Amino acid sequence: MANVGRPKVPVELSKEERETLSRWARRAKSSQALATRSRIVLGSAEGLSNVEVGARCGVDSHTVAKWRRRFLERRLDGLVDEPRLGRPASVTTDQVEDVVVATLESTPKNATHWSRAKMAERSGLSKSTIGRIWKAFELKPHRAEGFKLSNDPVFVEKVYDVVGLYLNPPESAVVLSVDGKSQVQALARSQPAFPMLPGMPEKRIHDYVRHGTTTLFAALNTADGSVISSLHRKHRAAEFRKFLAKIDTEVPEGLEVHLICDNYQTHKTPVVKTWLQNHPRFHLHFTPTYSSWLNQVERFFGFVTEDLLRRSDHRSVQALEADIRKWVKAWNENPTPFIWTKTAEQILESIGRLLNRTSGAGH
Template sequence: MPVTTLHRIALTDGQRRLLLARARRSSGEHRDVLRARIVLAAADGATNAAIARDVAVGVDTVRKWRRRFSEHGLDGLRDLPRSGRPRTFDATVVAEVKAMACELPADSDTPLAKWSCPDLAAEAANRGIVGSVSASTVRRWLASDAIKPWQHRSWIFPRDPDFAAKAARVLDLYARVFDGEPLGGHDYVLSADEKPGVQARTRIHPSAPARPGRQPMRVESEYRRHGTLAHLAAYDVHRAHVIGHCAPTTGITPFTELVEKVMTSQPYASARRVFWVVDNGSSHRGWTAAARLHDAFPNAQMIHLPVHASWLNQVEIYFSVIQRKLLTPDDFANLEDLAKKITAFEKRYNDAAHPFDWRFDRTDLHRLLDRIAA
């Protein structure tokens, strides 16, 4: 029987191929597959009632997609834009809550160190910004602007009056420049410091390695203490070579022993200049430490970082590596075992190390200081 409808369907070859592919797609959305089957059946002359029985939908649904395709083609099979649920809170309320989240609680005499979403929801109601609002709604508002007032990050304001000059000199050395002149082949730059208080702890029960199908490595929480030691190291910035040793504690004597160990070995013993980049720790602070180094080894020169600028000392990166790879989680029989494994790690590191990809230069430094000053 011929189809009696105002909306007859005639497909081009391209439309039929696309609709057939869509109707056979096993991973496609069900609504798209359904609409493609309706249009294909209509194009083959099936009635609305027959199509409805075949695809298990109502006749009104078949009639709707037949009409939409007849009037708009493939674009007619898309969902129309929806206005969505009306807003419960207007934009002014959302903006005021976000602004409140960017305030410190102390500014409004609120006895909190930082805001949480429930606190913000309660405070918004207390201030009369909104009658009531849920913490999850506040969290959604803040997430749209990546505002997380419950998190905090520590920082130190540079207080060294010569911060820029001292830091720039170290950054120049990392770039193999000193006093405006490039370093020669017999000039070396060492970054040195101490890692104090490294603990030797033995776990009460042996650690269990990872196993397929179960949790990662398991480490006993309880341990026995065997004391602490200090790890001192000098890192050759351009050769990616570490020379270190362990001592019972930090101080002038252990640091002097590190200097002697380095400066009596090659290539530093015969170098033209060896620059020692250090922070302002008590064992190498001030002009007396610099003079002591130069008196013992005339080819050595101590370069001090500004106060609170250990983040510019590259040996700290090495210390973070040894902390992650050897000292966490820790399980050492005694102090001798700890010192032996630190020495073994140093050798392993030197066998495969490459210079750090240091990119922070004078331009970055000045940009940072300008931003802090502003």
């Protein structure tokens, strides 16, 4: 027998509400949260079930039920996360939309981005209200993150090659993500740190004395997370060849060795090529240019930096290298592999969306 539940109150829209919701749903640069809520209400107004609306909008049925109920209770105002503090809203939906659109699609005069003060002056709202609107729509005009698109002519082929090794590694083989972290400095602080106290973080002086540098070569086993490492004072082809030799001694015979490397010239010198010709079980796979995010060993270096190097205090390179060896040994006692989930197709689709959003892309 079909499920029998409490009949839903139909969603009926006025002409003005439908026009507003359609405009919100179409605005590509506005908050995706508001656009999704608008599409939920429009789908509900078509008489679709919560499950059908959820499938269309990419959300679950509980989310559909929530925003359907909010709309029936407060109409358009119910779709906006504007805090009301127990009193009638003093900011209209149109004002919120104006702030969001202006933040995303314009810049203030004589400035590169909006501040709360500048937006408050433009909109006539208070700075605290602007802050609440930006928080509700997860807008952060003061922040910017850098990126650099690869100009590698065989970018697509390299992405498929590297990601294929992560998701479908070859049989009777080990896949190693390899790189060198150069210029690791032995830094000695000029004064001792003030220890952390309740309500007060640790304090470190900015002045320090340099005592030399070292390079950490690392080969991360993508299957189990274990690391083969080596420390050298220089980062040349000779040192990289020595590291390859160490890998050769530590990987059991009979296994093919697939190395994922970046395009650093050290990895392509005649010395390295000759060594590889003499060791045919080794196979190099290069990531595209400007694509270090594709090399898993970079995440390992991130842990080394955060756990050890960022607050290090070493009076000699020897002391620094001893601590690095100790840290890597502890890592290998309980290694953790990085689970890769994105397929090559998903990565290329994400980059395609970025290109579409980038001004002047493709021209």
